[in-house]
Amino acid sequence: MAAWRCMAVHWLCHRVCNSDSSHVPLAPSARVIVSNLMISTLTSNQPHSQRRRDGCSECRRKKVKCDLRKPVCSRCARYPRGCIYTLSVNFVSPQPRTRSPDQATDLSILANQPTLTLSPFLSSAESKFFMHVLATQTAPVFFPAAPKLFVDRLISAALDTPHLLYALLASACSHHGRLIGDNSGTSWTACLKFTNLAISGLNSALNEPTQMLQAETAMTAMTLCTNDVCNGNMNVWQMHLAGVMRLLTAFLKQPSNMADSFTLCLVKWFTTLDVLAGVSSSTSITHGLLEHFLETRPSEVDDICGYSLELVPALTRIGQLARQDTLSHQDMYEAQMLDLTIHSLVDRDVPSSTLNTHGPELAHELQYTHLAFVHSALLHLHRCVQGFPRDHPDVCADIHNIVAAIQHIRPFSQANILILWPVFSAGCETTVPEERDLIHTRMTNMRSLGMGNFTRARDMLEAFWAAASPLPWNVYFAQKGLELVLF
Numbered sequence: 449m450a451a452w453r454c455m456a457v458h459w460l461c462h463r464v465c466n467s468d469s470s471h472v473p474l475a476p477s478a479r480v481i482v483s484n485l486m487i488s489t490l491t492s493n494q495p496h497s498q499r500r501r502d503g504c505s506e507c508r509r510k511k512v513k514c515d516l517r518k519p520v521c522s523r524c525a526r527y528p529r530g531c532i533y534t535l536s537v538n539f540v541s542p543q544p545r546t547r548s549p550d551q552a553t554d555l556s557i558l559a560n561q562p563t564l565t566l567s568p569f570l571s572s573a574e575s576k577f578f579m580h581v582l583a584t585q586t587a588p589v590f591f592p593a594a595p596k597l598f599v600d601r602l603i604s605a606a607l608d609t610p611h612l613l614y615a616l617l618a619s620a621c622s623h624h625g626r627l628i629g630d631n632s633g634t635s636w637t638a639c640l641k642f643t644n645l646a647i648s649g650l651n652s653a654l655n656e657p658t659q660m661l662q663a664e665t666a667m668t669a670m671t672l673c674t675n676d677v678c679n680g681n682m683n684v685w686q687m688h689l690a691g692v693m694r695l696l697t698a699f700l701k702q703p704s705n706m707a708d709s710f711t712l713c714l715v716k717w718f719t720t721l722d723v724l725a726g727v728s729s730s731t732s733i734t735h736g737l738l739e740h741f742l743e744t745r746p747s748e749v750d751d752i753c754g755y756s757l758e759l760v761p762a763l764t765r766i767g768q769l770a771r772q773d774t775l776s777h778q779d780m781y782e783a784q785m786l787d788l789t790i791h792s793l794v795d796r797d798v799p800s801s802t803l804n805t806h807g808p809e810l811a812h813e814l815q816y817t818h819l820a821f822v823h824s825a826l827l828h829l830h831r832c833v834q835g836f837p838r839d840h841p842d843v844c845a846d847i848h849n850i851v852a853a854i855q856h857i858r859p860f861s862q863a864n865i866l867i868l869w870p871v872f873s874a875g876c877e878t879t880v881p882e883e884r885d886l887i888h889t890r891m892t893n894m895r896s897l898g899m900g901n902f903t904r905a906r907d908m909l910e911a912f913w914a915a916a917s918p919l920p921w922n923v924y925f926a927q928k929g930l931e932l933v934l935f
Contacts, residue, residue, distance in 0.1 A: 503516065503521070504516075504521050504524060506523070506524050507521060507523055507524070520704075520708075525704070567606075567607040567608065567613065569607075569610045569613050569614075570607075570613075574638060575617060578617045578620040578621055578624065578638065578642075579617065579620070581620040581621075581623070581624045582603065582616055582617065582619070582620035583603060585620075585623065585624070585627065585898070586616075586619055586620045586623045586624075586898075587599050587602070587603065588862065589623065589862060589865060589897055589898065589899070590619070590674070590865075591752070592810070592862035592863060592865055592866065593751040593752075593754065593802060593806055593810060593814055593863065593866070594713065594751055594752055595709075595713065595751060595801065595805060596805055597709065597710065597713075598710060598713040598752075601710050602616075602667065603616070605663070605664050605667065606664075609664040609668070610645070610649050611645070611646050611647075611648075611649025611650045611652075611653055611664075611665075611668045612646075612664045612667050612668045612671065614642045614643070614645040614646035614649060615642070615643070615646035615650075615667075615668045615671040615672050615675070616671055617638075617642040618639045618640075618642035618643040618646060618671075618672075618675055619671060619674065619675045619678070621635050621636070621638040621639035621642060622635065622636070622639045622675065622678065622679050622900070623678075623898045624898070625639065626895075626898040626899070626900050626903075627897075627898035639679075643672070643675070646668060646671075646672060647672070649668070650665065650668050650669060650672070653665045653668070660695070660698070661695075661698055661699055661702065662699075663699065663705070663708075663710065663711060663714060665695060666692055666695040666696050666699055666714060667714060669688050669691045669692045669695060670688075670692050670714065670717055670718060670721075672688050673685050673688035673689050673691075673692060673721065674717075674721065674935070676688060677721065677901060677933045677935050678899070678900045678901050678935075679900055680900065680901075680904055685933065686725075689718075689721065689722060689725070692718055693718070693722075693737070696714070696715060696718060696737055697737065699711070700715075700737065713752055715737050715738055716738065716750060716752040716753055716757070717752055718737065719737065719738045719753070719760060720752060720753045720935070721933075721935050723760055723763045723764055723767070724869055724933060724934055724935045725933050725935070726763070726764055726767030726768070727763055727766060727767040727770070727825075727828055727869065727934075728869055728872075728922065728932060728933055728934040738757065738760060746758075746799075747796060747797075748796060748797055748798060748799045749796050749797065749798045749799070749802075749814045749815060749817070749818045751799070751801075751802045751814070753866075754814060754817040754818065754821065754863070754866030754867065755796075755817060755818040755821035755822070756793060756796045756818055758793050758796075759790070759793055759818075759821060759822065759825060762786055762789055762790050762793075762825055763821075763825055765782070765786060766786060766825060766828050766829050766832075766833060767828075769782070769783065769833045770828065770832035770833050770922065775833070779833075780834070783829060783833050783834050786829055787826065787829060787830075790822060790825050790826055790829070791826075793822055794819065794822055796815070796818050797815070798811045798812075798814045798815055802814065809858070809861075810861070810862075810863060812856075813856065813857045813858065813861055813863040814863065816853040816854075816856040816857055816863075817853075817857070817863055817866045817867050819849070819853040820850055820853040820854060820867045820870035820871075821867070821869075821870055823846050823849040823850045823853065823870070824846075824850055824869060824870035824873045824874070826842070826846045827843065827846035827847065827850065827873055827874070827877060828873065830842050830843050830846060831843060831877065831920045832920045832922055832923070837918075838877060838879070838918065843877065846874075846877075847874050847877050847878045847883070850870050850871075850873070850874040851874055851878070851883050851886065851887075853867075853870070854867070854870070854871060854874070854886065854887070854890060855886070859889070859890065859893055860893050860896075860897075862897070864890060864893065864894050865894060865897070865899060868894075868899075868901060868902060868905060868934045868935065869934035869935075871887055871890055871891060871905075872891075872905050872909060872921075872932075872934050873921070873934075874887060875887035875888070875891075875909050876909060876912050876920075876921035877920075877921070884913070887909075888906065888909070888910075891905060891906040891909070892906065901933070901934070901935060904932065905932060905934060908925065908930065908932055912924060912925075
């Protein structure tokens with residue numbers, strides 16, 4: 449038996465070490481199996497054998513064998529919520545040690561390990577570098593309060609899905625270029641290369657029925673859409689957003705996907721971008737995906753959106769009313785009811801899970817990101833729907849409340865990333881120099897975190913101030929033919 453095991457190991461090693469382009473590369477899970485088999489054989493004389501730890505979290509908890517099926521293993525197919533593949537890799541020392549032999553290595557370190565390939569698509573030094581940027585800088589900035597489960601699973605899925613990986617690497621390239629002020633174009637060239645690879649892979653996936661209805665396909669389109677907004681590619685982001693809606697609609701028709709918490713995060717990511725597009729540009733998609741996903745909206749502040757999901761219908765409707773050329777008496781009555789509804793959503797708590805994951809400072813600030821959105825919704829309603837002038841008492845109160853909420857958020861906190869729309873809205877409407885200085889400084893701070901959409905918003909804010917227009921900012925920019933998605 450031992451001789452057969454050694455022969456099997458040598459054969460597998462030969463396949464791994466001597467494979468050429470004519471062979472299909474082993475999947476990451478297969479390489480982990482080979483690695484574990486080699487280690488267990490080489491250390492068979494040790495007094496303690498090592499248990500595999502590359503299964504999903506639920507199988508590891510139950511101490512049963514996992515078949516490593518993605519995105520949900522066979523044992524977890526009925527209840528997929530707990531089926532999570534973590535981003536840590538366990539190394540086993542061949543020598544007995546007094547402490548635990550398992551050493552978990554963080555993804556940001558693995559990205560620069562030349563002897564360890566997490567994915568066959570991370571073969572170049574460039575791709576490994578930008579994976580490091582993605583894990584340590586880009587993902588925390590794009591999703592400052594998101595559950596660790598969401599970010600981990602997003603990157604984990606990318607390691608097995610080339611088009612998603614390339615889309616995420618493209619976002620890391622552009623983000624890194626803004627962080628370092630890359631004037632040579634190196635980061636942008638890499639961004640364009642990875643974007644083209646992502647689009648090519650996405651097109652291929654859309655032509656395969658089995659791949660088209662996978663969460664990874666929708667994630668790739670959502671990542672490309674987010675990249676478009678952050679990079680100012682206003683001519684294509686709408687196409688990607690509409691594509692995401694169609695993919696998610698088809699994906700959610702499968703009952704098993706409705707029970708997946710990761711899918712909920714993806715729907716909220718889409719909803720956030722769509723809602724903000726509706727209140728800051730001329731385009732929005734009336735989708736209702738969130739309504740179909742949630743029977744009741746939680747009354748707590750959401751860790752993806754930065755505000756309570758109870759606010760979504762009001763924001764969607766305000767955006768629709770603001771885009772209408774004329775409003776009926778029924779519309780104006782609805783606006784009054786929206787005013788009352790939004791005021792009822794002021795006091796909302798942050799979930800304990802966010803406190804446990806991100807700590808008390810960020811959890812405290814999320815209460816104020818929610819307040820900033822509540823009062824921005826009122827400001828948009830009063831200025832863009834009901835047509836109140838800038839010096840109206842309600843408008844002045846809205847601006848004051850937004851600024852007060854901003855002041856409760858640390859100047860360089862990543863929570864600021866969630867409130868670009870409130871910051872920009874208050875900045876356009878206030879005429880108080882101190883408030884303008886605060887908002888301009890806060891937007892400059894976010895620029896230093898590599899957020900290109902803050903840079904563009906700040907430039908447009910300065911142009912709006914210079915014009916001294918009495919119009920609401922969305923009307924002014926629409927007349928100028930300019931579009932801005934405040935995401």
